[in-house]
Structures are given as C-alpha cells and as structure tokens.
Amino acid sequence: MRTLLAALINAALAYVLGLWLPYWSLSLAALLVGFLIHPGGWRAFVAGLLGAGLLWGILAWSADSANAHILATRIGTLFSTSATGMVLITAALGGLLGGLGVLVGDRVRNAVS
Amino acid sequence: MRLLFTAxxxxxxxxxxxxxxxxxxLGGAPLPxxxxxxxxQEGFWRNAEPVAAKRPAELRLSGLAEAVQVAWDESGVPHLFARNDSDLYRAQGYVVAQLRLWQLDFIARAAAGRISEVVGATALEFDRGQRRKGMLLGAERSAAALAADSIMGPLLNAYADGVNQYIATLRYRDLPVEYKLLHYRPEExxxxxxxxxxxxMVDNLSGWDRDVEDTHARAILGEPLFELLFPERPPGVVPTVPTDKPWDFVPETVAPPPAxxxxxxxxxxxxRSDPTNGSNNWAVHGSRTESGSPLLANDTHLGLxxxxxxxxxQLATPEHRVFGFTIPGACGVIIGHNEHAAFGVTNAPRDTRDxxxxxWQDERRLAYRHNDAWLPVEHRVEVYKVRGDKPFTDSIRVxxxxxxxxxxxxxxxxxxAQLALRWLxxxxxxxxxxxxxxxxxxxHAGYVEALRYFEAPAQNWVFAxxxxxIAMRVQGRFPNKWKGQGRFVLDAADPAHAWQSFIPHEHNATQVDPERGFVSSANQHSVDEQYPYWFYNGHLEYYRNxxxxxxxxxxxxxxxxxxxxLQHSGLDLRSREGLAALLPLxxxxxxxxxAAEVYRLxxxxxxxVDHQREEEALFQLWFDSTRTALWQPLQKHPLPLGEPTAYNTIRILADSSLRHTVEQALGVDARALVQSTFVATVEQRKAEGSITWQALNNARVMHLARLPAFSLENLPVNGSGTAINAQRGNHxxxxxxxxELSSPPKAWFQLPGGLSGNPGSPRYDDLLAEWHTSTYRPVHFLSTxxxxxxxxxxxTTFKP
Structure with a gap:
C-alpha cells in the first residue's frame, strides 16, 4: 500500500516539477519521495520504477496517440525501432531513473536517521 | 559500509x-x-503535434501599431492582414519562424559558413569555402545597402524583430526537434x-562556371576542336527573348584587349553550385486563352x-494584397500575384563569375601586379568556431x-593559389x-520600375x-563584357580584363505582348546574336525550353x-533526339x-516518361555510358577539361561529318562504342530483371540535415531532368x-512537402502526394x- 502510495506521489510530484524543470527533475522528485515516504528496501525501487515509468510511459503514449504516431515513427527509424518502441524506451528510462531515485532517497533517509 | 553504499x-x-x-x-554520429x-515533458515528444491541434486565437507581438490577423486555410497557408507595412513584415517574420525556424536559421548559417559550429570539424572545409568565395563579403555589402534604404531598412528590422519575438517565446522544450537532435539553440x-x-540564393543560382576547364580545353584541343566540342551557341537554339524587332537603344561599347x-x-x-538549378515560366496572351484573360505559369527547379x-x-495591407511564395528570411513574396498582375521567375544563366x-610579387604573396605597379593584398581574417574543437582562424587574401x-x-x-575570383x-x-x-x-511600367533594383541572382521575370x-524580362545586373571576356581565365594585371561597366537597366532584353501570343523561359540562352551585348554562360538548357x-x-x-x-509534361526531347541519333548507329x-527486344522497345x-516503364531508364543508361565512353579521351588528360553537353554530344553523333572529325581527333570509334554500350545496357537489364525509371531515378525529398528518417524516397514521378516536369533524383x-489574370486573379498551386517544417506535424508532407499528380490546390485570395x-x-490575432 505504502509502495503504491509512494509510486502515485512520485508520479504526481515528478509531473509538476517537470512542468518547469528539465528532465533531471524526475530524479529529484523520486529522491524526495524516497526520503519523505521511505518505503524501504526493494519496495523503494519498485515505487520509483512504477511511478516514474508509468508517468513517462503514459505521457509518451498519449503524445504519440494524439499525433497519430507521425513523429515517433520517424524518430523510431533513427533509433532502429517503431513508435511503440520509442514509448517503451521512454517508459523504461523513466522507470530506471525513478526507481534509482526513490531507492537513493530511501537510503539517505536511513543513513541520516 | 551502508553509508558508503548509499553514497x-x-x-x-x-x-x-x-x-x-x-x-x-558514437562512431562519428552525434547522439542527443x-x-x-x-x-x-521537454524532449522530442513535445514536437509530436496533436493531429487535431488548434491554432491559438491570440498572440502578443509587441511593436505592432495595430492588431494583425492571420487566417490559416485548409492547406495550412497563412493569410496575413495588417494595417501597415511595418506590422505586416513583423508578423511575417513571426509566422515564418513559427513554421520554419530551424530551416531559417540553418540556411543562414550555411550561407555564412558556420555549419561547423553545429556539427563540428566535418563541415569546416565547406564553411571555409563559403567564406573564401565571398558569401559573407557579399551579404555584408547587401545588408549595408539595404539598411541604408529608407523603405527596406526599417522593414527588415521589423521582420527580424518578429522572428526574434518568436524565438524569445521558446524554452528548450518548445524548440524545433532538429535543435534537440543536434543539440544547439537558434540564434538571434x-x-x-x-x-x-x-x-x-545568389550562390545557388549563379555560383557555377567552367572557366578553368575551358581554359585547359582550348589550350590542349586547339581552337577549332574546342569550338566544335564546346560551342557558345550550337545550332537550333531559341533564346528566351528572341529579336523580333530592332533593339531600340544604342549599346554602350567596351573595347577588347589583345589576346x-x-x-x-x-x-x-x-x-560550385548545381548548374541544373533552373525553372520554367510562361505567360499566354488573352487572345489565345479560353477565358480571354492571360494565363501565367511558373515552376522552379531546385533541390527537393x-x-x-x-x-x-498571402500578405495584405489596406494598400495592397498579394499571394505568393516567399523563402524564409525574405520580406514579401518572390513569385505570386496581386489584384492587378502576376509575376514569376526562372534563373537567367549568365557568366557573372570570373x-x-x-x-605575385614574391613567394610571400603579399602584393600582386596590376598595370605597372604592385598592389598589396588585403587580408580578411575569418574565425570559425568548431564544435568539440578549438576555433580555427583563416586569413583570406583579397x-x-x-x-x-x-x-x-x-x-x-x-x-x-594564382586565381582571384570576381563574382557578381x-x-x-x-x-x-x-x-x-x-x-x-x-x-507593366511598375514591373519594369520594380526590377530596376533586382540585381542578383539574374532571373527571367515573367509578367501578366x-x-x-504579358511580358518577359531578362533581369539582373550584368557586366558589359567584350566578346569572350571571362570565358577563360583572365589577367588580374590588365585593367581591361576587369569588368569595366554594367549593361544599363534599360538595355536588358525584354519582350512585351509579342506576336506569337506567349512569352516563355527555361534557362536557355537569354538572347540571340542580334542582341547588341555579348552573352555567355557555360551551362544552358536545351530541351525543356x-x-x-x-x-x-x-x-x-x-x-x-x-x-x-503542361507543367506535368513528361515528354523528354533529349530522349527523342538522343534515340534519333543513337539508334541508327x-x-x-x-x-x-x-538486345533486339530493347531496340524495339x-x-x-x-x-x-512513365515511371513504371523502362524506356527512359534504358535510354539514360545507354546514353550516359555512351557519353562517358565517347569523351573518355578528355577525362584521361591530367588537367580537368570538362565534358561536352548532352545537346552537343547528340548533335555530333547525329551528324556523320562532325562525328568523323571527333573520331579522328580523339581516336574513338563512335559506332563501335554505341554498339558496346548498348549491349552493356541490355546485359544490365538482363541481370536486374527489369529497370524501371522509378527505380533508377529514385525521386526523393530529403531533409536538409540529410536524415533519411525525415525524408521520403522512391516517389512515383513521371518526369526527368530534361522534361518540363524536370524531376530527377533529389532535384x-x-x-x-x-x-488566370481575371479580375481579381485566380490561382492554383502545388508544393512538394507541406507548410510546417516540423517532422512531427501532419502538415510536414501533406501536400506532397498531390505534387506528383495533377491535382492543384486553389489559392484563397482573401479580401479580409x-x-x-x-x-x-x-x-490568430496578433495584439500589440
């Protein structure tokens, strides 16, 4: 439950920070969530993976759908993949950054408390 | 331990x-x-424009005196309605930047020799070439002259301000996707x-000559053979403006120096630029049209x-309204029509590069002979920023x-090192x-007056x-050359070799309402030999015209x-005349x-030309290899000699006495090589099964950064380089x-692409499919x- 909550808060915070800040705000949001909610151990990683991965995945997917896959298909050609491939790569990178971020936040909390 | 792990x-x-x-x-390829x-939230996904996106109803554009309204029609074409010129061009700058910012910025960088700032040392040779041939030199002089002009100075400033106000609205996330891929920012x-x-554009359309090849060819082949292979004016040429009545001016004279x-x-x-950059335009008099109104047509052939x-x-103020085609960076339109007239251009080839x-006085090359004195060279120091490297400094002798x-x-x-370039x-x-x-x-009087300022690149301006x-005018600022001046390398020391004067504007070749009922141009010889000034260019058009x-x-x-x-006509006169010369051999x-099957075909x-069929492909393969084989003796020479034109090659092959002269001079057997190249073409066809024109031509539209993912290839086009539908490869x-010059005029257009420069927009390439059919879009010539x-x-309303 706490993991799911952390994931949701992570997604929401990352989205809001992302409106103004560059891509690294995804890690910043995850760090904060890890530190404040403190899901603990592997749950921290999963929370970040889910929250940030879904956030980037859903944002990319909706941009791609609204665009009828025009751009992602072209960019996909550059990276030898499809439009869906680009959505998945984006989600995976988001998930990785989020998971690592929450995990580090969680560890830092452990270290200071 | 845990602390260390956390750290x-x-x-x-x-x-x-x-x-x-x-x-x-990665392996030389840049990765963003x-x-x-x-x-x-900020990367390429932000450039994925929603298919159903709506234009904003209101935008702010400071510096406007009054609001400007922009209507976007169903093709994505903007129609700008302003209350005065300054507001109009400020809004034009903004709208062009909205549609094409990356292209605008990139072309200006390319012209200035500043591509290495973006892509690194691989572009340094290109950049140096640009500045060394004087691109920046010429642009600086034009910019100074325009800034001093009471009309254009303020308007170009307004245009620039419009572009800059758009750039100022952009955060990284809003930049065109090319900036994100290549990772740099637009410049002011x-x-x-x-x-x-x-x-x-001047470079694109006049940045070509073959003075050096001709100089070598004349010296090595001797005058008679040189003139046979590279004639100034081969038989059968019909100029853009034929002499149909005596020229009503006294030409200014220029004296030729000794040989x-x-x-x-x-x-x-x-x-050098691609010498086949050219175009078609024509106008038909109302006495010869169904509606009784004149008709005007223009299509411009450039890199696709x-x-x-x-x-x-469309651009409109209470004083005027005009629809037409602009290029990014230009105020107004270049080809178009207003309520009174229509106008268009084709390139008018002329030798304006010598x-x-x-x-040199000595090996330091600091001074050179001029007349009886030594003149010091000036040094123009150019600094090139190179991405991922230290800046490069170049010193150019001027x-x-x-x-x-x-x-x-x-x-x-x-x-x-011994050659200085003089270029218009x-x-x-x-x-x-x-x-x-x-x-x-x-x-018509206004058209002649407007063209007084049209100096370069020289164009055939059609008017109706x-x-x-209806009218045609060969317009540019042309040096008044003595016969032969600049066809071969000239002498910097002799003042008589310099361009001494320019042909007066009033003496430029022009034709108004001719008896034949039409005017036309397609980059052929501009004038015939009765025109009182010497005309020359090393690359002219012989078939489309x-x-x-x-x-x-x-x-x-x-x-x-x-x-x-007619604009889509695939009739290829080069193929017709080429086959008429080759088949009998x-x-x-x-x-x-x-082989007999190919012969019958x-x-x-x-x-x-039919892209699904083989004939054009077979002819071109055969003819190109024949041409290469026939002129092989010229290419074997250590100095570059150039190659006779297709037109002259066909003329020589078709005429047995000319053919014999060439056979003897070059030691070739034309019949034997025509036979062997034919057999080779047949063998190639057999090996490949079939060779369609579509496959050989590979008609394509390439992204400016040469990204295949943003390009389209293998388009079904029924044209060729020498058909009126002048399509070949990436050109x-x-x-x-x-x-149609009714009142008001009605117009139709095609564009090989779309209005938007964004590869993530449905308007990136939506007009392309119509471009290779004969479906035209009607122009909306709106009043308000x-x-x-x-x-x-x-x-969209732009508010001050």
Missing part, C-alpha cells in the same frame, strides 16, 4: 543524470542528450541574416528538401577583383527592394496583368488545366534476342503555380480576415 548510489544517480544531459558522439531528448535573427539568405594566354595547371573549384524552400502565403590569374579562394592553405591544388555575388544588391515594389505592382499585357515553346505554339483555347498539364543484324516509344519542381472566418478558417 555510491547517490553518485551513480547524479552521474547518470549528468550523462543523460550530455551530447555524445538522451535524458533531455526522451523526456516527454538580424537583417544581415536575411541578406545571407538572399546571398544563398591573352593564361597558361594552364589550374584546378577546378570544388564548391524538407522543409520545402518555398512558403506560400577567375583572374594573379602574378585583391581589388575579389578573394583568392584557393591558396597554399586551402584546397587540393597549390596551382590554384560580391556586390551589394537591393533585390529585397525589388520584391517590395513587385508585390505592389499595378502595371489583368489589363491583358523547346518543349514549352512547341506546346504553346499550338493554336487552341488554352485553359488553366492545360497549363497545369546500331548494327541491328548483330543484336541478340534480348526504344524505337516504338513516344518519349513520354525538381520546388513549387508549381498557375494564375472576416471573409476568412466566414469560410471557417482559424484566425
């Missing part, structure tokens, strides 16, 4: 983020910072950058790129004639002012008015649809069954335009923004 994880997170924000190079690039727009784009031998050993300029070089748009042999493009520091051949592109040009006046033209007048003239000579009630069909008794062909009709709203077009 390491933190370090990993920070480094990962830093890594994802860094531009990389992947974190930034993939982030859906200035009137100098508008002049650079004008300079880019001069420049010697040999020069190397050819490796950075994404985004297209042209942007169709090379002068410099005699003579009174122009820059020494190649020297001991640049180019493959030290021999070239080095001179200030008020071309922008001509466009301003032409957009507001009311009648609602009053019924005759196809146009042959068609327009037909007596019939011409319609708009006929004009459109074959020994048909010796042909295999496969080519003999029964009507010479109309062809970059727009098509037909106007209200009329646009009534038709359901989206309106």
């Amino acid at each position: 390491l994880l933190l370090l990993l997170l920070v480094s990962l983020n830093a890594f994802l924000g860094t531009r990389l190079e 910072p992947m974190g930034r690039f993939l982030s859906p 727009w200035t009137p100098l950058r508008s002049a650079l784009i004008q300079q880019y 001069y031998d420049p010697g040999a050993g020069f190397t050819v300029d490796g950075q 790129n994404f985004p297209p070089i042209w942007i169709p748009m 090379w002068y042999r410099v005699t 003579t009174h004639l122009g820059p020494v493009m190649y020297d001991e520091h640049f180019g493959q051949a030290p021999a070239r 592109g080095h001179d200030a040009s008020l071309t922008q002012k001509a466009l301003y006046l032409m957009n507001r033209v009311k009648d 008015s609602t009053e019924g007048s 005759r196809s146009v003239n042959n068609s327009l000579a037909e007596q019939r009630p011409w319609t708009v649809q006929d004009m459109q069909a 074959l020994d048909t008794a010796a042909l295999s069954a496969d 080519l003999r029964s062909w009507d010479h109309v 062809g009709p970059s727009q098509r335009f037909v106007v 923004a209200r009329q646009a709203a009534d038709q359901g077009f989206a309106i």
Whole structure:
C-alpha cells in the first residue's frame, strides 16, 4: 500500500516539477519521495520504477496517440525501432531513473536517521 | 559500509543524470542528450503535434501599431492582414519562424559558413569555402545597402524583430526537434541574416562556371576542336527573348584587349553550385486563352528538401494584397500575384563569375601586379568556431577583383593559389527592394520600375496583368563584357580584363505582348546574336525550353488545366533526339534476342516518361555510358577539361561529318562504342530483371540535415531532368503555380512537402502526394480576415 502510495506521489510530484524543470527533475522528485515516504528496501525501487515509468510511459503514449504516431515513427527509424518502441524506451528510462531515485532517497533517509 | 553504499548510489544517480544531459558522439554520429531528448515533458515528444491541434486565437507581438490577423486555410497557408507595412513584415517574420525556424536559421548559417559550429570539424572545409568565395563579403555589402534604404531598412528590422519575438517565446522544450537532435539553440535573427539568405540564393543560382576547364580545353584541343566540342551557341537554339524587332537603344561599347594566354595547371573549384538549378515560366496572351484573360505559369527547379524552400502565403495591407511564395528570411513574396498582375521567375544563366590569374610579387604573396605597379593584398581574417574543437582562424587574401579562394592553405591544388575570383555575388544588391515594389505592382511600367533594383541572382521575370499585357524580362545586373571576356581565365594585371561597366537597366532584353501570343523561359540562352551585348554562360538548357515553346505554339483555347498539364509534361526531347541519333548507329543484324527486344522497345516509344516503364531508364543508361565512353579521351588528360553537353554530344553523333572529325581527333570509334554500350545496357537489364525509371531515378525529398528518417524516397514521378516536369533524383519542381489574370486573379498551386517544417506535424508532407499528380490546390485570395472566418478558417490575432 505504502509502495503504491509512494509510486502515485512520485508520479504526481515528478509531473509538476517537470512542468518547469528539465528532465533531471524526475530524479529529484523520486529522491524526495524516497526520503519523505521511505518505503524501504526493494519496495523503494519498485515505487520509483512504477511511478516514474508509468508517468513517462503514459505521457509518451498519449503524445504519440494524439499525433497519430507521425513523429515517433520517424524518430523510431533513427533509433532502429517503431513508435511503440520509442514509448517503451521512454517508459523504461523513466522507470530506471525513478526507481534509482526513490531507492537513493530511501537510503539517505536511513543513513541520516 | 551502508553509508558508503548509499553514497555510491547517490553518485551513480547524479552521474547518470549528468550523462543523460550530455551530447555524445558514437562512431562519428552525434547522439542527443538522451535524458533531455526522451523526456516527454521537454524532449522530442513535445514536437509530436496533436493531429487535431488548434491554432491559438491570440498572440502578443509587441511593436505592432495595430492588431494583425492571420487566417490559416485548409492547406495550412497563412493569410496575413495588417494595417501597415511595418506590422505586416513583423508578423511575417513571426509566422515564418513559427513554421520554419530551424530551416531559417540553418540556411543562414550555411550561407555564412558556420555549419561547423553545429556539427563540428566535418563541415569546416565547406564553411571555409563559403567564406573564401565571398558569401559573407557579399551579404555584408547587401545588408549595408539595404539598411541604408529608407523603405527596406526599417522593414527588415521589423521582420527580424518578429522572428526574434518568436524565438524569445521558446524554452528548450518548445524548440524545433532538429535543435534537440543536434543539440544547439537558434540564434538571434538580424537583417544581415536575411541578406545571407538572399546571398544563398545568389550562390545557388549563379555560383557555377567552367572557366578553368575551358581554359585547359582550348589550350590542349586547339581552337577549332574546342569550338566544335564546346560551342557558345550550337545550332537550333531559341533564346528566351528572341529579336523580333530592332533593339531600340544604342549599346554602350567596351573595347577588347589583345589576346591573352593564361597558361594552364589550374584546378577546378570544388564548391560550385548545381548548374541544373533552373525553372520554367510562361505567360499566354488573352487572345489565345479560353477565358480571354492571360494565363501565367511558373515552376522552379531546385533541390527537393524538407522543409520545402518555398512558403506560400498571402500578405495584405489596406494598400495592397498579394499571394505568393516567399523563402524564409525574405520580406514579401518572390513569385505570386496581386489584384492587378502576376509575376514569376526562372534563373537567367549568365557568366557573372570570373577567375583572374594573379602574378605575385614574391613567394610571400603579399602584393600582386596590376598595370605597372604592385598592389598589396588585403587580408580578411575569418574565425570559425568548431564544435568539440578549438576555433580555427583563416586569413583570406583579397585583391581589388575579389578573394583568392584557393591558396597554399586551402584546397587540393597549390596551382590554384594564382586565381582571384570576381563574382557578381560580391556586390551589394537591393533585390529585397525589388520584391517590395513587385508585390505592389499595378502595371507593366511598375514591373519594369520594380526590377530596376533586382540585381542578383539574374532571373527571367515573367509578367501578366489583368489589363491583358504579358511580358518577359531578362533581369539582373550584368557586366558589359567584350566578346569572350571571362570565358577563360583572365589577367588580374590588365585593367581591361576587369569588368569595366554594367549593361544599363534599360538595355536588358525584354519582350512585351509579342506576336506569337506567349512569352516563355527555361534557362536557355537569354538572347540571340542580334542582341547588341555579348552573352555567355557555360551551362544552358536545351530541351525543356523547346518543349514549352512547341506546346504553346499550338493554336487552341488554352485553359488553366492545360497549363497545369503542361507543367506535368513528361515528354523528354533529349530522349527523342538522343534515340534519333543513337539508334541508327546500331548494327541491328548483330543484336541478340534480348538486345533486339530493347531496340524495339526504344524505337516504338513516344518519349513520354512513365515511371513504371523502362524506356527512359534504358535510354539514360545507354546514353550516359555512351557519353562517358565517347569523351573518355578528355577525362584521361591530367588537367580537368570538362565534358561536352548532352545537346552537343547528340548533335555530333547525329551528324556523320562532325562525328568523323571527333573520331579522328580523339581516336574513338563512335559506332563501335554505341554498339558496346548498348549491349552493356541490355546485359544490365538482363541481370536486374527489369529497370524501371522509378527505380533508377529514385525521386526523393530529403531533409536538409540529410536524415533519411525525415525524408521520403522512391516517389512515383513521371518526369526527368530534361522534361518540363524536370524531376530527377533529389532535384525538381520546388513549387508549381498557375494564375488566370481575371479580375481579381485566380490561382492554383502545388508544393512538394507541406507548410510546417516540423517532422512531427501532419502538415510536414501533406501536400506532397498531390505534387506528383495533377491535382492543384486553389489559392484563397482573401479580401479580409472576416471573409476568412466566414469560410471557417482559424484566425490568430496578433495584439500589440
């Protein structure tokens, strides 16, 4: 439950920070969530993976759908993949950054408390 | 231990983020910072324009005196309604930047020789070539002249401000996707950058000559053979403006100096433009059209790129309204029509690029002979920022004639160090002012007056008015040359070799309402030998122009649809005349069954290109290999000699006495090589199964950054380089335009691409599919923004 909550808060915070800040705000949001909610151990990683991965995945997917896959298909050609491939790569990178971020936040909390 | 692990994880997170924000190079290929690039909130996903996106109803544009309204029609064409000129061009700058910012910025960079700032050292040779041939030199002079002009100075500033206000609205996330891929930012727009784009077109359309090849060829082949292979004016040429009545002016004279031998050993300029950049245009008099109104047509042949070089748009103030095609960076439109008249251009080839042999005082090359004195060279120091490298400094010697493009520091051949370049592109040009006046033209007199300022690149300006007048004018600032001046390398020391004066504007060749009932041009010889000034260019058009003239000579009630069909004509006169010369040379008794089949195919062909069929491909393969084999003795020479034109090759092959002369002089057997190249073509066809024209031609539209993912290839086009539908490879009709001069005029257009420069927009390539059929879009020539709203077009209001 706490993991799911952390994931949701992570997604929401990352989205809001992302409106103004560059891509690294995804890690910043995850760090904060890890530190404040403190899901603990592997749950921290999963929370970040889910929250940030879904956030980037859903944002990319909706941009791609609204665009009828025009751009992602072209960019996909550059990276030898499809439009869906680009959505998945984006989600995976988001998930990785989020998971690592929450995990580090969680560890830092452990270290200071 | 746990603390250390945590610290390491933190370090990993920070480094990962830093890594994802860094531009990389993988095996020489640049990779954008992947974190930034993939982030859906700021990366490329932000450029995925929703298919159902709506235009904003309101935008702020400070500096406007009054609101400007922009209507967007169903093709995505903007129609701008302003209350005064300054507001109009401020809004035009903004709208062009909205549609094409990356292209605008990139072309200006290319013209200025600043591509290495973006892509690194790989572009340094290109950049140096640009500045060494004087691109920046010419653009700076034009920018200064335009800034001093009371009309254009303020308007170019307004345009630049419009572009800059758009750039100012952009955060990283809003940038065109090319900036994200190549990872750099747009640069501030200035009137100098508008002049650079004008300079880019001057280079595109006049940046070619073959003075060095001709100098070598004349010296090695001797005068008679040289004139046979490279005639100034081969038989059968019909000029753009024929002499149909005596020229009503007294020409200014220029005295030829004694003959001069420049010697040999020069190397050819490796950075010349494509000499086949050209176009078609024509106008038919109302007495010969079904509606009784004149018809005007124009299609311009340039590199086919994404985004297209042209942007169709309408521009209106209470004083004028004009629809037409602009290029990014230019105020107003270049080809178009207003309420009174229509106008268009084709390139008017002329020799406005000459090379002068410099005699240096000593090896330091600091002074050179001029008349009886030694003149010091000036040094123009150019600094190139190079991405991922330290800046590069270049010093260019500049003579009174122009820059020494190649020297001991640049180019493959030290021999070239002796040549200075004199190019019309080095001179200030008020071309922008001509466009301003032409957009507001009311009648033929106004057209002639507007063109007074049109100096470079020289164009054949076609004109037709609602009053019924049609005209053609070969317009540019042309040096008045003595016969032969600049055809070969000249002497920098002799003042008589310099350009001494220019042909007065009033003496430029022009034709108004001719008896034949039409005017036309297609980059052929501009004039005939009765024109009182010497005309020369090393690359002229021999086929499209005759196809146009042959068609327009037909007596019939011409319609708009006929004009459109003619623009798409795939009749290839080169193939017709080439086959007429080549086929009789074959020994048909010796042909295999496969060869006999190809022979029959080519003999029964009507010479109309069909992309699904083989004839054009077979002819071109055969003819090109014949040409290569025939002129092989010229290529074997250590000095570059050039190659005779296709037209002259066919003329020689078709005439047995000319053929014998060439066979003896070059030691070739024309019949034998025609036979062997034919057999080789048949063998190639057999090996490949079949060779369609579509496959051989590979008609394609390439993204300016040469990204295949943003390009389209293998298009089904029924055209060829020498058909009126002049499409070959990555080159062809970059727009098509037909106007009926009713009151008000009606017009139709095609564009090989779309209005948007964004590869993530549905308007990136939506007009391309129509471009290779004969479906034209009607032009909406709107009176007011209200009329646009009534038709359901989206309106954006720019508020001050």
